[in-house]
Structures are given as C-alpha cells and as structure tokens.
Amino acid sequence: MCMQFSECVDLQRHPLSDDAYRARCKVILDTEGVLCLPGFLTADAIEQVRREAAEHRDLAYYTEGGHNVYLAPTDSDFDDNHARNRQVVSSKGCIQTDQIPEGSPLRTVHDSALLRDFLCAVLDEAALHEYADALSSINLHYADEGRELGWHFDNSSFAITLLVQRPQAGGVFEYVRDARDADAGDMNYPLVSRVLDEELPPASLDIEEGTLVLFRGRNALHRVTPTIGSRERMLAVLAYNTEPGIALSEEARMTFFGRL
Numbered sequence: 001m002c003m004q005f006s007e008c009v010d011l012q013r014h015p016l017s018d019d020a021y022r023a024r025c026k027v028i029l030d031t032e033g034v035l036c037l038p039g040f041l042t043a044d045a046i047e048q049v050r051r052e053a054a055e056h057r058d059l060a061y062y063t064e065g066g067h068n069v070y071l072a073p074t075d076s077d078f079d080d081n082h083a084r085n086r087q088v089v090s091s092k093g094c095i096q097t098d099q100i101p102e103g104s105p106l107r108t109v110h111d112s113a114l115l116r117d118f119l120c121a122v123l124d125e126a127a128l129h130e131y132a133d134a135l136s137s138i139n140l141h142y143a144d145e146g147r148e149l150g151w152h153f154d155n156s157s158f159a160i161t162l163l164v165q166r167p168q169a170g171g172v173f174e175y176v177r178d179a180r181d182a183d184a185g186d187m188n189y190p191l192v193s194r195v196l197d198e199e200l201p202p203a204s205l206d207i208e209e210g211t212l213v214l215f216r217g218r219n220a221l222h223r224v225t226p227t228i229g230s231r232e233r234m235l236a237v238l239a240y241n242t243e244p245g246i247a248l249s250e251e252a253r254m255t256f257f258g259r260l
Contacts, residue, residue: 002103005112008045014212016118026122033177033216035122036205040212041162045105049164052101053140053234060093060142061258069151069192069221083192088150088223093142096135096257109162110138110238119240122214123158128240133247135257136239140164143171143233148226151196153180154217161213162236168229174202175215175222182218195221 014037015021029035041049066087068074078084100106109115116128130137143149176195180188194200202221207213215222227233253260 003045003048003105003108005108005114008042008105008108009112009115010039010042013039016114022118022121025118026124029122029214029216033220034175034205035214036207037212038208039210041105041109041210043210045109046164046210049105049140049236050234052104052106053095053142053164056095056099056101056140057093057142059095059099061095061256062091062093063256063258064089064091064147067150067152069153069196070187071152071155083189083196084187086196088152088196089148090150090152091143091147092149093144093147094256095140097131097138098134100138100140106138106140106162106236106238116240119160119214125242127244128242129244129246131239131241131247132245133253133260135253135259136248139237139239141233141235141237143167143224143227143235145227145229145232147233149224151221151223153182153219153221157216157218159213159215159217160238160240161215162238163207163209163211163213164234164236165232166207166209167227167233168231170226170228171233172225173205173207173213173222174225175204175217175220176200176202177220179221180219192221 025035066089068085068087070084074085080086119128120126179191179195180186191200195202250260
C-alpha cells in the first residue's frame with residue numbers, strides 16, 4: 001500500500017509549511033544542537049514500516065568492529081589508550097535504499113518536497129539532494145540484543161533519523177555537546193578522555209517511536225548504548241547531500257553495506 005505524505009506525517013501536530021513553526025524549530029536546533037519532533041510519523045506509517053522491516057530483515061548486512069571516536073586511522077603520535085586512538089565498538093545491521101519497498105512511507109517521507117523545504121529552512125541549507133548511488137539515501141538499521149554504536153563524532157554537519165521501534169531496554173542515545181571544534185582543528189582530547197572514562201555524564205534523549213530527530217553531530221560526541229532484551233531497536237536514517245550528484249564512496253559502501 002502506497003501512503004500519501006499527509007497519511008505518513010501528522011501535519012496537524014507538525015505544520016511543516018508554516019513559517020512560524022519552521023522558525024521555532026530552527027531556534028531549538030541552533031540553540032540545543034538537536035531537534036526532536038515526537039509523533040512525526042502517524043501510527044499507520046510506523047506500523048507499515050515496522051512490517052516492512054520485519055519482512056526484509058534477512059537482507060540486512062551486519063557490521064561489527066572497533067574504531068576511535070574520530071572515525072579516523074590510528075595516529076602513531078599517540079599511544080593506543082590516548083583519546084585519539086582508543087577503540088570503541090559499533091555493531092548493527094542495515095538494509096539500503098534499493099531494499100526499501102517502493103510504496104514504503106520511508107520513501108514517501110524522504111522524497112517529499114515539503115519535507116526538504118522544511119529541512120532546508122531549519123538547517124539553513126540552500127537545497128538538499130538524494131545520494132547519486134542506489135544504496136545511501138535511506139537506510140534502516142537493526143540493533144538486536146547487545147548491539148550498539150560506540151562513541152563518535154559525525155563527519156557530516158547534520159543527521160536526520162526516524163525511530164521505528166524502541167527496544168525493551170537500552171538503545172539510549174547519549175551525547176555531549178561542543179566536545180570539539182572540528183573547523184578550528186581542536187579535537188579536545190582531555191574532554192573526550194573524560195567521557196570515555198565515564199567521568200563526565202552525557203545528556204540523553206528519551207525518543208518515542210515515530211519521532212523525527214535532527215542532530216548536529218560534527219562537534220557533539222555521541223553514542224547509542226547496547227540494546228537490552230529481545231525487542232530490537234529499529235532506526236531509519238534519511239540522508240541528503242547539499243550538492244547534487246554526490247555518491248557515497250565505494251570504500252564506504254563496501255564497509256557499511258558490503259556491496260556497491
């Protein structure tokens with residue numbers, strides 16, 4: 001069943017075309033570095049996406065491995081236990097854009113001109129474009145018991161996600177704002193060390209199913225704690241580029257998707 005955008009998104013609660021609503025959302029994102037829109041997806045849309053996710057789970061490509069928080073190669077100028085090189089673990093399954101059914105609410109939402117106009121206004125971007133490759137624009141992530149995303153900084157300036165299913169426990173999004181200044185080249189190793197040593201309590205988000213989240217993670221250190229229990233965490237990532245014709249690199253596609 002192909003749902004219309006107005007059937008996928010609660011436009012009464014989230015009037016995306018309203019200038020005042022856009023302005024309020026932009027102030028929150030600019031001030032807090034994160035914007036949560038609870039009840040963004042309708043109950044029918046969430047249920048359809050959840051069914052699709054269950055039907056296509058066997059297609060998921062699973063990755064598990066260590067990395068440092070900067071998602072960069074090891075720097076020999078520092079020892080292995082230094083914040084620059086210390087390893088954390090990330091593990092998840094993922095299906096890619098071409099595995100999302102044609103009539104999925106995820107496609108309807110991602111491809112909507114209204115949503116992109118709203119996002120441009122809130123993110124202060126001139127335009128947003130889908131990825132040029134067939135895999136990277138919409139990803140649906142699965143995290144069953146024990147899977148997690150380790151502490152890291154994003155390379156991109158923003159991320160857009162939709163929570164499809166909460167786990168029984170765990171799977172908590174935690175973050176520390178202004179943990180570095182990437183543009184100035186300040187990696188702030190002392191603060192990162194305190195986070196990794198659990199000496200600095202992070203903030204956390206209590207995200208309900210159907211919530212749209214805009215997050216600026218380039219300078220915010222963040223993670224998702226391990227899933228606890230038999231009910232897996234499902235999260236959709238809606239990815240855009242600020243320039244047309246951009247594809248995720250072949251190396252990144254092989255790393256995250258296992259195929260080109």
